[in-house]
Amino acid sequence: MGVPSILENRQQSIVFKGRKKQEIRCETDSEAGCVSQRACVYCGARVVLNPVADALHLVHGPIGCASYTWDIRGSLNSGADLYRNSFSTDLKEQDIIFGGEKKLTAALDELIPQFQPPLVFVYSTCVVGVIGDDLDAVCKAASLRYGIPVKPVQSSGFIGSKSAGYRAACDVLFQLIEPPQPLEKDTKRFRLNYLGDFNLAGEAWIIRSYLERIGVTVNVVFTGDSRYEQIRGAANADLNIIQCAGSMHYLAGKLQEAYGIPCLSVSFLGLDDTAETLRAIARHFNDPSISEQAEALIAEESARVMPAILKYKSRLQGKKAAVYVGGGFKAISLIKQFREIGMEVVMIGTQTGRKEEYEKMDSLVNEGAVILDDANPAELERFMLEQGADLLVGGVKERPLAYKLGVAFVDHNHDRKHPLSGYAGAVNFAAEVYSTLGSPVWQAVQGGVRHGRV
Amino acid sequence: MxxxxxxxxxxxxxxxxxxxxxxxxxxxxxxxxxxxxxxxxxxxxxxxxxxxxxxxxxxxxxxxxxxxxxxxxxxxxxxxxxxxxxxxxxxxxxxxxxxxxxxxxxxxxxxxxxxxxxxxxxxxxxxxxxxxxxGTHTEGYWRMLRELLVQLTAPVEKHERINLIVPAALSPADLRQIKQTLALFGAEYTLLPDISETMDRPYEDCYGKMADGGTPLAEIAQMAGAVATLELGGPVDAKLSPGQLLQDSYGVPLYKLPIPIGLANSDQFIEAISTVLNKPVPAAICRERGLLMDAMIDAHKHSFQVRPVLFGDPEMVFALAGFCAENGMFPGVVATGGGSAGWRKAVAELLADSMNPLDVIEETDMSIVRARSEANQVNLAVGPSVGRYLEEQADIPLVRIGFPIQDRLGAQRILSVGYQGTALLLDKMVNCLLERKHKTYRSDLFQAYYQEREVARHEL
The missing domain is CATH 3.40.50.1980 (Nitrogenase molybdenum iron protein domain)
Structure with a gap:
């Protein structure tokens, strides 16, 4: 049709494995008018903090920001469920003109006595950043009045990308963490913090059970099903393991700097990554009993799930996958996980991947695969078709596009209702891939409406 | 309130x-x-x-x-x-x-x-x-439509087309039904806006980035010369109303009508078309009207048990209130996140006959909707997906209607307008209660009455 679907300014954000060496442009602002799939700073902060289950989450801004993020993520909880409410100061025109501080104060004065939360997060939104409400002062005053932390989150939408929101969230989490309790000399304990799991469909619970089985205690999960008390005590851990590195490597860095807690990048997506992670943790603690128990768990769980995985693999062998997800960690793990079920990734992209993550992806994919940063629907469409992808992994916005193109689809986003982590998750993943690639629907609708028999 | x-x-x-x-x-x-x-x-x-x-x-x-x-x-x-x-x-x-x-x-x-x-x-x-x-999303919707008219229309020669302006809460299926009704009348019309094709697209052998369909720009340019405007916004404020703008700027007569959900609301719509065109109501439509009345009678004893909470866009909730009232499904709560005092008054008038405790609340949120629903012993929720929390947390089953519906498939196919759509909605609401009743009535009655027998046996 002569429509250039790749805009000139986007070319540097798209590279092909094996073609002339070109560094991918990433970690930059989105191009205006490109229909980026990215969200904003506020979104980044909200998704990271929202799973803190006993906190009161108050959005200081107009109604939309609270409306579109109510109960965002399928983060599950045990007990406390205040986080499932979306509170907003619901700023109106008058508040924009005269300032929203009074309204924020009034909201805190009403909500804190009513819900008695141990902790309040107050999220800043675009307008609040522009009209110059002194969030710090209002929160500090409320904190003094009620004797609980009331934490401003500097998440005005325009001050950066979603990654800036991750950092804003990490800054606030770090402020809540207290210095560690002094340890008795020679105490041996195997206690870690698990960063970057939001307990979607109970995933953090699955991982915690594995760790407990090998003799490792989870001190706190950032932030799936977490509580203020647990977050405060985060410095009492001997190790940080980070899964969703995009959102959490900044916090891990701060904890290492302040309290000398070492960190380990991990992934519980797929059989190989899960096994390798358990082994790496065992190696870190350098304790024979942990190693033994880890090997036993790996052997037992692998044996349990392998028959199912192999069954699916026999049907999926040789199919091609396209991946477009939020962060780099997930993208990297997915390349390996597809390989486990006999599939090759021919297109891979993320909203907020970092340079080193893209390098890793490049090293993992086959020649000719396309790698994209901050892609848009036009590019996703073009490369799915050009690369002959049979399936796309993405989120809600990408799903209808894949379906319209006759491409199978796997949801790998916030609101999935089944776990994809660990051994149970690996089976769910293979089953989901098969449920969409192996569906007879594609045969039935082949060619679309114009090829129908009528 | x-x-x-x-x-x-x-x-x-x-x-x-x-x-x-x-x-x-x-x-x-x-x-x-x-x-x-x-x-x-x-x-x-x-x-x-x-x-x-x-x-x-x-x-x-x-x-x-x-x-x-x-x-x-x-x-x-x-x-x-x-x-x-x-x-x-x-x-x-x-x-x-x-x-x-x-x-x-x-x-x-x-x-x-x-x-x-x-x-x-x-x-x-x-x-x-x-x-x-x-303002709310519905206010943004009306404002965008008004701006389209301000910026794309100019005085034109009078013609025989009808302008039909619809609110945000209708589904592609609703719009298709409305178009069918106008086709039965043989009417020429401009539907503004028209998502019936753009937001419900077939699976085809090639995908276009821009959807086919939508109100043609050439037709929008002609809206100033239409014979009349029918606006299905119910009590939408004059300052938001695109139809008001066409009347004030170009003298196009405006018929402000509720969304045609319910017998009386649908009657108003059909009568307005008939009046504007000066044509009798087609026999096929009369028959559909009869079928709805038959459905209402079939359902009436069950519908009388329905005590709903209605929430969502003000235009939708207003239409639903009228529909519920005429079926004896007197609501316990009628609420919207937007609305105005005028809207509240209009809704309250529709429900003046109700003997049930009732709250009509504008500019509200779902926490208040839930609290008032429990207080007023509501047994059915009718509205978009935000009501899923009523279902999950207050055990009030939800019949999904309006925008957005995110936790079920098929929002684009939900048909609720016209005589036929109304009958479908009525069935859905009543069946939702019947399903519950059939599930629990045996154990409910056992719990209520069997224990007395236990005592009696003990005395033997």
Whole structure:
């Protein structure tokens, strides 16, 4: 049709494995008018903090920001469920003109006595950043009045990308963490913090059970099903393991700097990554009993799930996958996980991947695969078709596009209702891939409406 | 009523203005929405809309960053228009502002005229001020429609077409039903906006970035000469009403009608068409009316047990209130996130006959809706997916209607307008209660009465 679907300014954000060496442009602002799939700073902060289950989450801004993020993520909880409410100061025109501080104060004065939360997060939104409400002062005053932390989150939408929101969230989490309790000399304990799991469909619970089985205690999960008390005590851990590195490597860095807690990048997506992670943790603690128990768990769980995985693999062998997800960690793990079920990734992209993550992806994919940063629907469409992808992994916005193109689809986003982590998750993943690639629907609708028999 | 309102929101029952603007533009032929603001707004709204319709939803953003916010976003907005034109080749770009653009004082009208002069672009550009703090999504929807009319219409020769203006809460299936009704009358009409094809697309052997369908721009240009405007907005405020604008600017007579859900509401719609065209009601429609009456009689003893909470867009809730009242399903709560005192009064009048405790609440949120629903012993919820929390947490089953419906499939196929749609909705509501009844009545009655027998046996 002569429509250039790749805009000139986007070319540097798209590279092909094996073609002339070109560094991918990433970690930059989105191009205006490109229909980026990215969200904003506020979104980044909200998704990271929202799973803190006993906190009161108050959005200081107009109604939309609270409306579109109510109960965002399928983060599950045990007990406390205040986080499932979306509170907003619901700023109106008058508040924009005269300032929203009074309204924020009034909201805190009403909500804190009513819900008695141990902790309040107050999220800043675009307008609040522009009209110059002194969030710090209002929160500090409320904190003094009620004797609980009331934490401003500097998440005005325009001050950066979603990654800036991750950092804003990490800054606030770090402020809540207290210095560690002094340890008795020679105490041996195997206690870690698990960063970057939001307990979607109970995933953090699955991982915690594995760790407990090998003799490792989870001190706190950032932030799936977490509580203020647990977050405060985060410095009492001997190790940080980070899964969703995009959102959490900044916090891990701060904890290492302040309290000398070492960190380990991990992934519980797929059989190989899960096994390798358990082994790496065992190696870190350098304790024979942990190693033994880890090997036993790996052997037992692998044996349990392998028959199912192999069954699916026999049907999926040789199919091609396209991946477009939020962060780099997930993208990297997915390349390996597809390989486990006999599939090759021919297109891979993320909203907020970092340079080193893209390098890793490049090293993992086959020649000719396309790698994209901050892609848009036009590019996703073009490369799915050009690369002959049979399936796309993405989120809600990408799903209808894949379906319209006759491409199978796997949801790998916030609101999935089944776990994809660990051994149970690996089976769910293979089953989901098969449920969409192996569906007879594609045969039935082949060619679309114009090829129908009528 | 005012007494329940707080100066904050806990679990919103509505969305913000640009969302409504996007929904309106999605029903215009070859239109591409462009939000002037930070990147997140468009992404959130795309996600919400895509989940409801199960259709790809492309919305551009000027992706304002810190620099653009401090020094002005003109360059970003112009570049965004360039890029949108290259990739999508739209017939119209609809620029909507956001909180950010309005607060920093962006003059989008000026920027877009400048752009048109500089580029001699053949694509129409329409702008609307839709700051998130300025109102609800329904208000953004009406404002976008008004701006389309202000910027795309001029006096034209009178003609025989009818303008039909519809609210945001209707589904593609609803619009198809309305079009069918007009076709039965043999009417020529312009439906504004028309998402019946754009937001419910068939599976085809090739995919176009821009959907077919939508109100043709050429027809919009002719709306000033129409024989009349039928506006299905119920008690929508005159200052929001696109039909009011056509009446005031061009003298097109306006019929303000409720959404045709319910017997009386549908009658009003049919009578208005018949009056404007000066044609009798087609026999097929009379028969459908009879079938609805038959369905109402079949259901009436069951419907009398329904005590619903109605929530969602003010136009939808108003129509539902009338429909419920005529079936004896007197609501316990009627609520909207937007609305006005005028809306509240209009709803209260519809329900004046009710003997049940009733709260009619405007500008409210779902925490209040839940509290009042429990207090007034509501047994059925009717509204969009935000009501799933009533189902989950207060055990009030939800019949899904309106926008957005994200936790069930098929929102685009939900038919609730006209005599036929009304009968379907009535069945759905009544069956929802019957399902519960059949599930529990044996154990309920056992619990209630069997224990007395136990005592009696003990005495033997």
């Amino acid at each position: 005012g007494e329940y309102n707080r100066d904050l929101s806990q679990n919103p029952c509505h969305m913000c203005m640009p969302m409504g603007g996007i929904l309106a533009l999605k029903g215009i032929e070859g239109a591409m929405p462009l939000l002037h603001g930070s990147q997140g707004c468009s992404t959130y709204m795309r996600r919400h809309i895509a989940e409801h319709f199960n259709e790809p939803v492309d919305v551009a953003s000027s992706a304002l960053n810190e620099k653009g916010t401090v020094y002005g976003g003109k360059a970003n907005l112009k570049k965004a228009m360039d890029n949108v034109r290259r990739v999508y080749q739209p017939k119209l770009i609809g620029i909507l502002t956001t909180c950010l653009a309005e607060t920093i004082g962006e003059d989008i009208r000026q920027i877009s005229s400048e752009y048109q002069a500089e580029t001699e672009c053949d694509c129409r550009i329409v702008t609307a001020a839709t700051p998130g703090y300025g």
